Amino acid sequence: GAVVSQHPSWVICKSGTSVKIECRSLDFQATTMFWYRQFPKQSLMLMATSNEGSKATYEQGVEKDKFLINHASLTLSTLTVTSAHPEDSSFYICSADASGRAHEQYFGPGTRLTVT
Amino acid sequence: QKEVEQNSGPLSVPEGAIASLNCTYSDRGSQSFFWYRQYSGKSPELIMFIYSNGDKEDGRFTAQLNKASQYVSLLIRDSQPSDSATYLCAVNNAGNMLTFGGGTRLMVKP
Numbered sequence: 001g002a003v004v005s006q007h008p009s010w011v012i013c014k015s016g017t018s019v020k021i022e023c024r025s026l027d028f029q030a031t032t033m034f035w036y037r038q039f040p041k042q043s044l045m046l047m048a049t050s051n052e053g054s055k056a057t058y059e060q061g062v063e064k065d066k067f068l069i070n071h072a073s074l075t076l077s078t079l080t081v082t083s084a085h086p087e088d089s090s091f092y093i094c095s096a097d098a099s100g101r102a103h104e105q106y107f108g109p110g111t112r113l114t115v116t
Numbered sequence: 117q118k119e120v121e122q123n124s125g126p127l128s129v130p131e132g133a134i135a136s137l138n139c140t141y142s143d144r145g146s147q148s149f150f151w152y153r154q155y156s157g158k159s160p161e162l163i164m165f166i167y168s169n170g171d172k173e174d175g176r177f178t179a180q181l182n183k184a185s186q187y188v189s190l191l192i193r194d195s196q197p198s199d200s201a202t203y204l205c206a207v208n209n210a211g212n213m214l215t216f217g218g219g220t221r222l223m224v225k226p
Contacts, residue, residue: 032212043204043218044160093159097212105212110159 002028004096006108013084013115020080021111023094029074030096034105035067038091050077084115119143120207120217128223135192137220139205142186149181149188150206150214153199160204164190195224 003026013019023033031052036044048058048069056069068080077096081088092111098104119142129135137151148167152160166172166179166188178191192199205217 034213043216046213046215049213091157101212105214107159107161110157112157 002106004108010112018082023077025096032097033077034095036093122217125221137190146207148208151190152204
């Protein structure tokens with residue numbers, strides 16, 4: 001089956017530092033990857049859509065200069081949270097699109113970010 | 117704004133009962149509908165998807181879609197304590213993007 005990995009699974013960083021999260025499709029190529037954020041007891045909110053070889057498309061209200069997305073290959077997308085603050089503490093989840101059809105969108109295990 | 121609404125719960129059912137989870141959506145142009153299960157601290161896992169009006173069954177799970185009423189539901193038969201989780205309804209409006217509802221927390225009591 002299609003497997004998506006994320007690294008790290010959890011990270012604690014100090015306020016003002018930057019954190020990079022990797023999302024990899026392990027056994028398929030993903031033209032599109034999605035980045036979501038989930039605060040406690042809330043649903044997944046789409047942050048951005050990442051397309052291989054082009055700029056990411058950010059959802060309204062998401063700062064593209066703060067959340068840098070790079071999709072350099074068909075199997076890897078990265079999200080960098082720059083100048084992190086405590087309010088950025090959240091569960092970040094990526095998904096990878098295997099076929100262009102929504103039911104073949106596979107989720108990574110998520111990354112728990114805590115900013116102190 | 118495209119919205120997907122769910123009752124946050126918790127919905128509490130006894131073991132062996134049928135759990136009924138409901139979801140409404142605002143965009144009449146929505147094409148496909150998904151139910152995900154999410155355990156605490158984990159990412160969502162797809163349970164079922166449905167495109168056409170009517171029922172779709174997979175094991176203990178049945179998804180029901182009524183596009184005229186903009187309503188989709190998930191029935192879980194013979195509920196087990198291991199079914200206790202948050203169930204997320206998601207809607208595909210365009211391309212391959214998903215819009216998620218807030219989720220319903222299900223508790224199955226032994």
